[in-house]
Each structure stands twice: as structure tokens, then as C-alpha cells.
Amino acid sequence: MFSEEHQLADLLNQFNTTADTGQNRLVYSEQWLHNQKTLILLGQKYGAKATVDDYGNVSLEFPGQEATLPIATGSHMDTVRQGGRYDGLYGVIGGFCAIQKVYQQGSLPKKPLRLISFSEEEGSRFPAAFTGSKHYTGQQQQVAALVDETGITFAQARENAIKQLQAMPDVRRQRAPLPANFTELHIEQGPRLSQAHQSIGLVTGIVAQNRYNVTVHGQANHAGTTPMAQRQDAIATASRLMASLYDLVDKSSNSLTFTIGEIRVSPNVSNVIAESCTFTIDCREESDERLATFLSAMNKVIKQFDNVTIEQTLHVPATLLSQALRKQNAEIATQMKFPFRELFSGAGHDSQIMSTVVPTTMIFVPSKSGISHAPAEYTKMSDLLIGVALLTASLSAQANEA
Amino acid sequence: MFSEEHQLADLLNQFNTTADTGQNRLVYSEQWLHNQKTLILLGQKYGAKATVDDYGNVSLEFPGQEATLPIATGSHMDTVRQGGRYDGLYGVIGGFCAIQKVYQQGSLPKKPLRLISFSEEEGSRFPAAFTGSKHYTGQQQQVAALVDETGITFAQARENAIKQLQAMPDVRRQRAPLPANFTELHIEQGPRLSQAHQSIGLVTGIVAQNRYNVTVHGQANHAGTTPMAQRQDAIATASRLMASLYDLVDKSSNSLTFTIGEIRVSPNVSNVIAESCTFTIDCREESDERLATFLSAMNKVIKQFDNVTIEQTLHVPATLLSQALRKQNAEIATQMKFPFRELFSGAGHDSQIMSTVVPTTMIFVPSKSGISHAPAEYTKMSDLLIGVALLTASLSAQANEA
Numbered sequence: 001m002f003s004e005e006h007q008l009a010d011l012l013n014q015f016n017t018t019a020d021t022g023q024n025r026l027v028y029s030e031q032w033l034h035n036q037k038t039l040i041l042l043g044q045k046y047g048a049k050a051t052v053d054d055y056g057n058v059s060l061e062f063p064g065q066e067a068t069l070p071i072a073t074g075s076h077m078d079t080v081r082q083g084g085r086y087d088g089l090y091g092v093i094g095g096f097c098a099i100q101k102v103y104q105q106g107s108l109p110k111k112p113l114r115l116i117s118f119s120e121e122e123g124s125r126f127p128a129a130f131t132g133s134k135h136y137t138g139q140q141q142q143v144a145a146l147v148d149e150t151g152i153t154f155a156q157a158r159e160n161a162i163k164q165l166q167a168m169p170d171v172r173r174q175r176a177p178l179p180a181n182f183t184e185l186h187i188e189q190g191p192r193l194s195q196a197h198q199s200i201g202l203v204t205g206i207v208a209q210n211r212y213n214v215t216v217h218g219q220a221n222h223a224g225t226t227p228m229a230q231r232q233d234a235i236a237t238a239s240r241l242m243a244s245l246y247d248l249v250d251k252s253s254n255s256l257t258f259t260i261g262e263i264r265v266s267p268n269v270s271n272v273i274a275e276s277c278t279f280t281i282d283c284r285e286e287s288d289e290r291l292a293t294f295l296s297a298m299n300k301v302i303k304q305f306d307n308v309t310i311e312q313t314l315h316v317p318a319t320l321l322s323q324a325l326r327k328q329n330a331e332i333a334t335q336m337k338f339p340f341r342e343l344f345s346g347a348g349h350d351s352q353i354m355s356t357v358v359p360t361t362m363i364f365v366p367s368k369s370g371i372s373h374a375p376a377e378y379t380k381m382s383d384l385l386i387g388v389a390l391l392t393a394s395l396s397a398q399a400n401e402a
Numbered sequence: 403m404f405s406e407e408h409q410l411a412d413l414l415n416q417f418n419t420t421a422d423t424g425q426n427r428l429v430y431s432e433q434w435l436h437n438q439k440t441l442i443l444l445g446q447k448y449g450a451k452a453t454v455d456d457y458g459n460v461s462l463e464f465p466g467q468e469a470t471l472p473i474a475t476g477s478h479m480d481t482v483r484q485g486g487r488y489d490g491l492y493g494v495i496g497g498f499c500a501i502q503k504v505y506q507q508g509s510l511p512k513k514p515l516r517l518i519s520f521s522e523e524e525g526s527r528f529p530a531a532f533t534g535s536k537h538y539t540g541q542q543q544q545v546a547a548l549v550d551e552t553g554i555t556f557a558q559a560r561e562n563a564i565k566q567l568q569a570m571p572d573v574r575r576q577r578a579p580l581p582a583n584f585t586e587l588h589i590e591q592g593p594r595l596s597q598a599h600q601s602i603g604l605v606t607g608i609v610a611q612n613r614y615n616v617t618v619h620g621q622a623n624h625a626g627t628t629p630m631a632q633r634q635d636a637i638a639t640a641s642r643l644m645a646s647l648y649d650l651v652d653k654s655s656n657s658l659t660f661t662i663g664e665i666r667v668s669p670n671v672s673n674v675i676a677e678s679c680t681f682t683i684d685c686r687e688e689s690d691e692r693l694a695t696f697l698s699a700m701n702k703v704i705k706q707f708d709n710v711t712i713e714q715t716l717h718v719p720a721t722l723l724s725q726a727l728r729k730q731n732a733e734i735a736t737q738m739k740f741p742f743r744e745l746f747s748g749a750g751h752d753s754q755i756m757s758t759v760v761p762t763t764m765i766f767v768p769s770k771s772g773i774s775h776a777p778a779e780y781t782k783m784s785d786l787l788i789g790v791a792l793l794t795a796s797l798s799a800q801a802n803e804a
Binding site: 188189190191192207209211220221222223224225226227228230233235236238239240242243246249254256257258259260261262263264265268269270271272273274277279280282284345346347348370371372373374 | 590591592593594609611622624626627628629630632635638640641642644645648651658659661662663664666667670671672673674675679681686747748749750772773774775776
């Protein structure tokens with residue numbers, strides 16, 4: 001195992017920075033651009049043909065004996081702000097290592113293999129996520145005019161970065177044709193595998209998700225001179241509404257997650273009664289039906305409160321990934337004696353976009369303490385290598401079957 | 403009444419700006435400095451001797467027949483950010499008009515009259531309030547190193563402004579000796595007088611006040627991948643704690659005010675479980691005993707919640723103002739047929755500082771809809787004139803009694 005470990009560790013080090021502030025590989029940033037360039041050169045060195053589309057998705061295609069649709073793997077190159085070393089990048093680098101191992105096995109696989117490095121999945125620079133895989137799968141997007149926090153538009157940032165990638169030697173400039181299927185290797189970002197001491201998670205599906213902004217309207221006034229009975233205190237109402245919603249969650253299904261992560265108060269001054277209090281709701285469920293049941297109960301609770309408005313900001317239905325590909329991976333994992341479980345993903349992934357056009361599966365490896373989107377994100381090397389080994393066997397099987 | 407109205411309206415216009423963003427007369431700012439200079443020139447023109455101390459408090463002393471301690475009136479020259487046209491300034495300009503009327507009555511009053519324009523009361527530029535009246539009454543303060551939002555220290559801002567005031571012709575540079583007593587004319591900043599259609603409020607006292615920062619500690623994690631049972635969600639706990647506190651308030655005395663005006667969440671991102679949630683408590687009561695009873699119950703509620711820390715940021719005991727001065731004003735108001743009531747002040751005032759050293763009273767006029775600390779702050783001219791008329795009669799009586 002030494003040389004495999006050496007290669008994986010080396011590449012992860014090469015594509016990550018050592019900054020205390022974690023990884024800040026926002027889409028189209030300098031570090032992002034450097035990494036996509038480095039990946040293209042790496043692929044070309046090992047015989048791949050590189051394609052870069054107009055969103056900066058990189059496809060590296062390695063030859064097969066037959067001119068059929070390729071078997072694809074990969075993940076996204078961007079990170080959140082102050083992100084970890086594995087989210088996204090592990091699927092790109094692990095995918096590259098797995099493809100190399102398939103070719104090291106001897107004869108050329110029947111089908112070509114493709115490594116995809118999606119431009120953007122996190123939605124951390126511009127208020128839009130999955131822009132890479134959405135473009136890859138041909139979805140129309142209205143993102144050109146979105147601005148980042150410095151006022152640069154998506155269109156400006158993209159044009160500058162893509163120009164440099166597409167100007168590289170032997171790079172095809174086009175949207176890559178769709179592959180035969182897609183396997184994404186990724187860290188779990190939750191605690192279930194690490195708590196169960198299992199090295200592999202085979203993903204059955206990705207949760208349905210709705211998000212809302214809830215605003216309680218009050219009236220700003222002096223905290224000392226306004227009698228309690230004459231107040232419209234937005235925080236008084238909001239705190240009771242939030243507490244009622246958490247009570248409702250306690251009575252709901254085990255597969256529900258419910259998060260109020262953001263609160264914004266106006267004017268937010270200690271001696272002024274709040275004029276308004278807006279909070280977000282992030283609500284996820286494995287089942288669309290159970291989510292709808294909860295949302296209906298949630299709306300009933302909200303309607304019991306006066307002066308409240310609710311705005312839906314996101315709706316993503318549950319995604320079921322390929323049963324056939326998961327079954328094949330389960331058989332391989334059993335043969336290889338890797339401890340695994342099947343599980344739902346509570347996080348969104350490029351796979352949910354890819355699964356709308358091609359059979360798609362995901363392989364998870366454990367996240368220590370379930371921590372992700374933080375510099376402390378960590379997966380031990382032995383688990384990283386087991387993930388790559390399973391992906392290698394899976395790609396080899398897929399690329400050599402009839 | 404025409405000329406009195408004309409003079410009061412003219413002076414209020416002269417000392418306020420017409421900006422849409424309201425009054426921004428932060429202590430030691432250009433506009434503040436301009437106003438204190440203008441006031442000194444105005445006082446000198448009408449025969450007053452001007453004194454400016456090292457905090458920028460302006461004292462204008464008008465002569466009496468006897469060389470006794472002066473009868474003082476006044477209020478503060480600073481405003482909050484985006485403040486109104488009356489808070490503070492009405493007591494300075496109204497005080498000037500009242501003193502003028504006393505002198506227009508004919509013979510010189512027995513005792514001298516003094517108009518005070520305190521430098522600062524609001525605590526809006528630096529995190530310290532009542533710095534003017536505290537200096538005036540000889541209290542030690544640790545404020546020199548405090549910085550405003552642009553990084554300028556209190557000491558720097560003060561030195562620059564005071565130098566200009568103290569360099570004016572015929573200005574005495576010293577802390578003025580304490581007056582015999584103090585009467586402050588001020589807008590109510592609450593709705594009680596306007597709702598009761600009364601023009602005058604005679605202030606019995608100023609509420610006791612405690613402020614706190616309460617922090618709920620949680621653990622940041624992914625909103626989609628962390629099972630509900632494994633979360634430490636700071637907002638879940640904070641919302642239940644805040645709701646419990648509001649429930650407790652509902653059962654408390656009518657004279658209690660309780661305000662959570664400010665909430666700060668970290669990291670405050672919709673899809674991340676909150677690491678911490680800090681909220682402020684502003685709690686006021688007419689009675690120190692009833693406040694202590696409530697605070698004890700409040701602390702019991704807070705102790706029922708885990709991972710919560712509480713920090714006290716302010717404690718001001720209740721202040722009782724002079725009964726004798728209030729009684730005198732009530733008799734005058736009755737004679738003049740002004741509809742009045744006695745009431746507690748829910749807001750803090752320079753009077754609570756002055757009352758620690760000399761007999762002090764306050765006269766309130768109504769605030770339309772109770773609105774204050776906002777450009778919409780308004781008191782109709784007839785009420786402003788009634789306040790000045792009562793102050794005139796009161797100063798005349800005080801200055802002429804044995």
C-alpha cells in the first residue's frame with residue numbers, strides 16, 4: 001500500500017494549501033484556477049484528453065478499447081470559505097488515483113474512463129449552487145448577473161478564469177458529451193460511519209430539502225418608555241415561534257433535520273424594541289411525503305402567530321440514486337471485506353444533478369466526528385485508501401462489462 | 403404667544419439640520435461643536451457669562467440681585483445616530499427661552515439663573531453615557547481610551563473640540579461650581595402623556611435598570627448531516643430560553659419593562675447549526691426591590707438551561723427626584739390650568755446624575771405616538787410652549803424665593 005498512500009497524500013497536499021484559515025478555493029479564484037490547470041496537466045501527462053466547458057468544468061478522458069460512452073467519476077473543485085481538505089477534492093484526486101490503478105492492472109479497459117472536476121457545487125462565492133454540474137447536464141441557469149461580496153459578477157469572474165483554462169495547449173473547448181454513468185467518491189460530512197466504525201457508505205439517495213426566510217414584523221420603540229402592553233416586539237414573537245417549531249420537530253420523524261441557522265434583527269440595538277426579526281429554516285427529509293407532512297404542520301404553527309410572513313427560498317425533491325450501481329458496489333465491498341452500510345445523504349451533491357440524466361451512485365468515507373465545512377474536517381488515510389480501492393474495483397468492473 | 407412661538411421655532415430650526423437622516427449630533431462632532439459655539443454666542447449676546455469645562459459642558463450664567471448659588475436648567479446637546487429634533491435640545495433651547503422670559507418680566511430675579519448644555523448623554527459615539535453630567539458633578543470616569551467606530555479615542559475627539567470652545571472670547575475654562583438645584587425640561591419619549599391628552603408630566607423618579615448579555619453555547623455543524631439527537635443547537639436553546647423569559651415577564655409587575663433588542667449568532671449561516679447565540683436583556687423597574695425580585699426569578703429560569711452564560715453589563719439603581727420641586731411645579735401647573743400627571747421616567751436622563759448632588763426635578767412634554775430616537779420624533783408646538791411656560795414660572799418662583 002505504500003506507493004498508493006504516497007500518491008494520494010502527495011496529490012492532496014499539492015492541491016490544498018497549508019493556511020490556518022483552511023481551504024478557500026472559491027469558484028474562479030486564483031487557487032481554484034491553479035488547481036484546475038494543475039489537474040489538466042496531470043491528466044494530459046497520463047494520456048487523457050482534456051475538455052473545458054464554458055463554466056470551467058474539466059473532463060479528462062482516458063482511452064478504452066471500444067469507442068463507447070465513458071464510465072465517469074469525479075466531484076467538485078471548489079470549497080466553502082474556510083473549508084476542509086477533503087470535501088470535493090477527495091472525489092477528484094481519489095478518482096484520478098482509482099483510474100490510474102485501473103490502467104496499472106494491465107490491459108486497456110473496454111470502455112473509456114472519464115474524470116470530472118466540476119467547477120462549483122458549494123454556492124459559497126455567488127448565491128447559486130451546483131452551477132458546474134447543472135451546466136454539465138445542460139440545465140439553463142440565470143446566474144450571469146449574480147455578484148460576489150466584492151461586487152464582481154459571475155459572468156466577469158467566469159470569463160477571466162475560463163479564458164485561461166481554454167487557452168491551455170490541447171484543451172478542447174466544449175461541453176463534454178454525457179458519460180454512460182457517474183460514480184462520486186466523497187466524505188460523508190456526518191458522524192454515522194465514524195460512529196459505527198464503518199469505512200464505506202453506499203448512498204441510497206439524497207434528502208429532499210426546503211428552505212425559508214420567516215420574518216416577524218414588529219414596531220421599533222424605546223425599550224424604557226414603551227409599556228409592555230403596547231409593544232409589538234418582533235423578538236418576543238419570533239422566540240415563541242421558533243420554540244414552537246423546535247417543539248414540533250421533537251415530535252416528527254427520525255429522518256427529519258430542522259435547522260434555524262441564521263437570525264437577523266433590525267435595528268438590533270439592546271435598548272430598542274425590535275422592528276423585525278428574520279430567521280431561516282433549513283428542513284430536510286429522506287422522503288418527499290414525510291417532508292410535505294412536516295411542512296404542512298409547520299405552516300399551521302406559523303399561522304397561529306400574527307404579523308409573520310414566510311418566503312420559500314429553496315425546494316429540492318428527494319433524489320434516489322441508481323439501485324443497480326449501488327448493488328454492484330455492495331457486492332464488491334462484501335468481496336473486499338470492507339465494512340459498509342447503505343445510507344441517505346443529508347447534504348446535497350453533484351450526484352443529485354447528474355442522476356437526472358445518467359445512472360449515478362456515490363461512495364462515502366467517514367468524517368471524523370462528522371465535522372465538515374471547517375479546517376478540522378478529517379478522514380484517516382486508511383479510510384481514504386479503502387474508498388479509492390472500492391472505486392478502483394467499481395470502475396474496473398463497470399468499464400469491462402459488456 | 404406669537405413671538406414666543408417664533409423664537410422657540412426659530413432656535414430649534416437653527417440648532418437642527420434638515421437632513422432626511424435626522425439629527426446626528428454625536429458628541430465632539432462638527433455639528434455638535436457648531437451648536438455649542440452658537441449657544442455660547444447667543445448667551446453672551448443676552449448678558450450671560452459662559453463657562454466651558456474639560457468635557458465641553460457649557461454653562462451660561464445670567465445675573466441675579468444676590469450673589470447666591472444659581473437656579474439651573476438645561477439638558478444635553480448630543481443626539482443618538484439618526485435622532486430626533488427634540489431629545490436633549492428642547493431642554494437647552496426651551497431653557498434659554500424660559501430664562502429670557504424671566505428677565506422680560508421686569509426686575510432682575512433675586513438669584514442668578516444658569517443654563518447648562520451638557521456635552522453628552524446618549525452614549526452613541528463612545529460606549530459610555532452621561533459623560534457630560536458625570537463630569538459636571540465631579541465623578542471620576544475611565545473614558546479617555548474608549549474608541550468610536552472610526553478608531554478615534556474619546557481623549558482625541560474631546561481635546562480637538564474643547565480647544566476650540568475654550569479659545570472663544572470671554573469664555574471661562576473651568577468646571578462650573580454646582581448650582582443650587584436643577585430642573586430639566588425634556589420630551590417624554592413614551593406614549594403616556596399623548597395617549598392621556600396631557601401636556602405636562604412631572605417626573606417622580608427614573609427607573610432602575612440592569613442590562614445583560616446572555617450567551618448560549620452550541621456546536622457548529624452541518625445542517626443536513628448531523629442527526630437531531632446529536633446536535634447542540636445554540637438557537638434551539640436560545641429561542642426556548644427567550645420564550646421562557648417573555649412568559650415570566652407576562653406574570654410580573656406592570657411597571658417592569660423587559661426588552662431583548664439584540665441577537666448575534668455565530669456563524670449565522672442558514673445551513674450551519676449555530677455555534678453560539680448571544681442576546682441582550684434590558685430590564686427596568688420603578689422599584690429597586692421589584693427589579694431584584696424579577697432578576698432573581700429570571701436567573702432561576704436561565705439556570706434551568708444548559709450551556710448558558712450571563713454577563714451583567716449595566717446596573718443603575720432607581721432614582722427618586724426632588725419631591726419639593728415636583729410639588730412646587732404641580733402647584734404652578736394647577737394654577738396655570740395645564741393638564742398634567744406625575745409619572746416615572748423609563749428612560750435615563752442627566753437628571754439622575756444631577757440628583758446625586760443637588761435637588762433635581764424634570765418636566766416632560768408629550769411625544770407623538772411615543773416615538774423617540776428617530777427622525778419621526780415630534781411634539782406639537784402648543785405642548786412645547788406649555789412646557790416652556792411652566793419652566794418659566796418655575797424658574798421665576800425658585801429664583802425669587804427667600
